[in-house]
Amino acid sequence: MKPNTNKLNASPGSKSLPPSEVDKKMAAPPDSRSEAEAHEQLTEAGPNEIEGKKTNPFQKVLNSIWGPIRG
Secondary structure, eight states, X not given: OOOOTTSOOOOTTSXXXXXXXXXXXXXXXXXXXXXXXXXXXXXXXXXXXXXXOOOOHHHHHHHHHHHHHHO
């Protein structure tokens, strides 16, 4: 099957839009933050991300062995 290069990839049955339409729909509203404001917030608060729980690799091995035995 030849891919359609004029449309964005979409799940079957969903509406596909040409890239130019997506650009229009995804444009930031006029009242959104400026780049300077966004940079200032990033500097003050840091990136918007969730810290993952770090697990010791040795602990993972022990858990995989000990877990079924405890059962």
